Amino acid sequence: MTARRTTFLALLGSALLTAAGAVITPAASAASLTEVTNFGDNPGGMRMHVYVPDTRPANPAVVVAMHGCGGNGPGFHSGSEFSSLADRYGYVVIYPSAQQEAGFGKCFDTWSEASKRRGGGSDPVSIVSMVNYVKQRYNTDPNRVFATGSSSGGMMTQHMLAVYPDVFKAGASFMGVPFNCFANAADYAPGRSQCTGGSMNRTPQQWGDAVRQVNPGFSGTRPKIQLWHGTADNLVPYSLLQESMEQWTNVFGLSQTPTSTDSPRAGWNRGKYSDKVETYSIQGAGHSLPSGGMAAVALDFFGITGTPDPDPDPDPDPEPTPGACSVRAVVNPWNNGLTESVTITNTGTTPVNGWSLTFTLPSGQTIGSGWNATFSPSSGQVTARNVGHNATISPSRSVEFGFQATHNGNTAAASAFALNGATCSTG
Template sequence: MTARGTTLMTLVSTLIAIAGVVLAPGASAASLVEVTGFGDNPGRMRMHVYVPDARPAEPAIVVAMHGCGGSGPGFHSSSEFSSLADRHGFVVIYPSAQQEAGFGKCFDTWSDAAKRRGGGSDPVSIVSMVTYVQQRYGGDPDRVFATGSSSGGMMTNEMLALYPDVFKAGAAFMGVPFHCFANAADFPPGSSRCTGGGGLNRTPQQWGDAVRQAYPGYTGPRPRVQLWHGTADTLVPYSLLQEEIEQWTNVFGLSQTPTSTDTPRPGWNRSRYSDKVEAYSIQGAGHSLPSAGMAAAALEFFGITGTGGPNPPQPGTCGVKAAVTAWNNGLTESITITNTGTTAIDGWSLAFTLPGGQTITSGWNATYSPSAGQVTARNAGHNATIAPNRSVDIGFQATHTGDTAPAAPFTLNGVTCSTG
């Protein structure tokens, strides 16, 4: 390269850095890029990745999986995840299944290998894709999520069961419970014990045991689960939504009786089971999900965004007070979040920026990620709902290198809060 060319490249790089935009090699917000050689790939899968130009240093990762007969590029084109990635700065992995199952290529949720952690087949390939994105693009290991439609919804439940230490939450559209299919011969819906004849019926304990046996001895936190199904779905029977609910509520030790029900949008009937499981019955919908707005609701559930979901606060309806107590190289910051609106906030995430040199070491009444820079605090189970004119108190302990100012500014579910 000539000296003039080198100078020009240096100038461009400097301008990009000043603008605060991080660029990763090999992908742009305008294109879907295929990745080969991403790691262990026993499922012989193809991988495409969508990496927006503007994103944080440690972006969230969403694995978005197609239905039978589809492909990663096809799901990229037909769903809203990549356009939302441009707005909110997360990376999307689009795997392409390669296993023929009578309906074109489907994700393997039937083989013995696919039902055991580290057993092989498609689940291992998908984890390799996640690891690749973490290493290549700095993906945040504390914000990895799975979603998918039909076969991809089935694989979403699969990944949450097999790799609860990798995935923090999932949104399964038109899926089936983990370990629903006995083998490959049981997969076609017409002759399947799982999906044929109205769907398989087991007890919550049986479904929960299947998940627990997938990773014996695991005692860590389980990923939160969002489930979607159309009431007029006959290909993957609507009755299987109840079986999924029974499976995951049993895993969490919850009752099958919802803690709350509502209709966030016309035709969307939602049941919540604590803050761990939520299920959407879409009135009159067939085997056609996700439809408009559902990807945004999934991202809201994941905590990636606070906008586009069913219950975001309105502008001017939140207030935050922050107080710092500092000593030597440490500090605590107490934060009070107040709902100043007229409707309850049901599920929240509070985003803020820490001053340079501050690093969170522990916190209370919320989960915090990452530990420095642009941080998001997400509600705990006991304080997910903030009633009108009510407040919740959270806080954290941090180290500092001299700057003990409080965090700022604060946005609750994407809405800027007043401070003072």
């Protein structure tokens, strides 16, 4: 943690910015976290901090980065990578601090009726005021405003994209929930929430209608969204990734079956739904996102970095070779969804260099996304193929991959496994 990024400047006089009608701590050292007061209409009573890099274009992009419950803007500034990446890519970061107590400490209001209406009040209005202030003060590009956040901030990310689709170009929600998941303040309370209690299950149409009803006359381009969740999250259930995907694909009129799936890093499974919605399932991760490297992937999705996919495989996969094998499949079901982890063990005496595993998916199951393999098609007889980092299986060694699927009540494991054309034993 550097002094340059964590030092809060003392108020050097009351510099009145007449153009914006706001008083701020001094902007003499732009690349420091600076608190802004009186930034505009603030019905949420929120605090605002801003990070402006020393080097930036004439019309920089804006990233609104929002903390989780119990946190604050300065904490998210020091605990995430968004400000260090701002030094590299020249965008302005807004760090709002929530002030509403919700049983988990101070959280962003995504539960009240006021927050769910455009211009209704509460935190969303305060956040838009911050965006407008920064636009006026730093001449930022109104067509490159983005939202991101963790947990409560991830929930508010989806919330802001629903309520103010004309303000934001895209969002990246880490461990969030769909818009209008919480019925009211009581539903947000620990241990009593229908939304985060593990049983939330609405149809894509119901989720999509919730967004459309906010701005029924909206005819502009909706902001695209990236959704991140850990498979072992026991606070905001992993199943809510599916619900969020269903909401936003429905908003865009897309199928809930991804147009492509891949694993850009070990343990990361990505599903793409056209170019509008992306899901990232982080294998084994709890309520701990974003972790290292994820902020850069979000910025790439926003179009800020122009960097390629993380850990691309520059070389074509080696030609598959046959080999003796055994397969173990473990299913973890819920409501109308499940995850299945598959372990392939090379029981032969020579390495398997490049692999494809065929299997039969039970009737009524459809793969939505996966990790450590690519899948085609998404139902029936499926072929899973290795990705760059797990192409080789040495003798007596194993590789693991998995997928998330929907089901109609049949939660049986896949069957009839064959590795590179050779039937595998199961156990």
